[in-house]
Amino acid sequence: MNWEWIWKVVFIVVTSLFALMSVLVTILGALDVKRLLQRLKDANDED
């Protein structure tokens, strides 16, 4: 089995997917933060 070739492919595929995920999570996560704080604020106001 050519392990060197396998690890090269694994490294390139995983880091590329991570780059894509980083962009998505940074943008959409910011919206989630906004929503979370609003919900906690609403719950706090109700108490």
Add this chain to the structure above:
Amino acid sequence: MMNEAARQALSQTNFSTVDTIIVAVYLMLSLAIGLMVKRYAGSMENYIGAGRKVGTWLGIATMTGTELGLVTVMYSAQKGFTGGFAAFHVALIAGAGTLFVGLTGFVVGPLRQMEVLTIPEFYEKRFNKHVRVLGAVLLVLAGVMNMGLFLKVGSMFIIGMTGLASDGQTLQWVMIGLLVLVLVYTTLGGMISVVLTDYVQFAVLSFALLLVTGLSIRELGWQHIFDTVRHVHGDAGFDPTLEGTGFGWSYVFWMIIAVGFVGGAVWPTAVARALAMESVSSLRRQYCWSSISFAVRFLIPYFWGICALVFITASPAGRDLQVLFLPEDGSPPILENLYAMPVVLGRLLPPVLIGLVTAGMIAAFMSTHDSYFLTWSSVITQDIVAPLQRKPFPTESRVRLTRILIVLMGGYVLYWGLFYKGGEDIWDYMAVTGGIYFTGAFVVLMLGIYWKRTSTCGATLGLLSGLFMLLGLQPIQNAVGLRYVAANGEWVERLTSPQIGLLTVGLSIILTVVGSLLVPGSAATNASNEEANT
């Protein structure tokens, strides 16, 4: 204590005043977040579960923020440094295991449906209060031991990157400084501040990881990195199934359990994130996406460790480091190999980027610590103290007790970091200490959820069998003769830690099944089991 050559080598970092300012601003921002959200941390549900209002994308960020800690980066870099590309198999297993959990909802789906806040709470719903307390005691014992070396390892990173004068005193002061910082903002804001700082950490660290990796490849050369690993390690630097090289089949199987299944589905800090999600479907989405970061949290640090090896052994700029880390005359290294990655990054990265990476890593360090402190202290409060109380245990008292426990654990971590004398790789130490809990819990959770006949007796025996894992710790192996010095002066292991881990899992399965068949559960137990399965 370090000699002059080591101090000299450490001082050649690119870390500058601008980087110190970047780190200071970043840390103040984290503290400000802790203070800002303090007002929302009043109820226990908010304090330890962020009110179960975390959305998918924030959930992915916080899961990554917790699991991609500085300690992970350090021990993985160490593994890459010593094992080469063969270590990559652990990253692959971590990603595949987490994806499996995401696609199937394995263990975490039923737990979230039952709306429990902690794993021991499931034990009480499924079995009884005694199993809950026993499970919690084992969980805390293993969890607290597991994080025992975090502070020391984190401090070593800062010393290596920044070039702080490195003697025993400096390490202690850096450890104390980091600890105080973590304790302040964790005790203030609970899970809400943890989730928010995890998000900031994700945003900074994910791009820093990619940037540093790209820069390292540019400096060292893509093919040159592979060629050097082959030159230093031979086939063992690529093939994880080769025995006698630190890996081998028993190691691979042990990783499938410890990293593949346990890392995502049973390890309480990951499960705590899952249980804070707003729904089961967002939980499963969170796991599917997080499978990428679960792989990356090992893969990129392994690669950094490999780059450190290449820089030290095959780069003219790293010539002075070879004598410190890998002396050619076979004498013992002057510096622990944990320092290799931060020292090399300190030379490879330019100012500003080095500041951002250090700040991101300190944030990663804090986020792992706060999660661990919060998880273990809330388990003590919710699953040991509260069930044993005869009188009502009000929310304010629970939050107060949790905060006190966090501070006490901080004291323990400082003590353990200074005095533990084991010589194993940090990753192997963590797999063994974590195994005290997860070998039993993995089996009891899995069978408790998916096998109707699992009884209280079987669960108790299964959980207790995890203690067998203590035999995997080097000081204990030496004491009981599992590891000894042969006539030729070399250390010999009768059983390796991965073999002990696999035996413990097997023992736990046998005891849980036999205990359940010999002493079956009551009708009430079976009824709650059906609830867990729906």
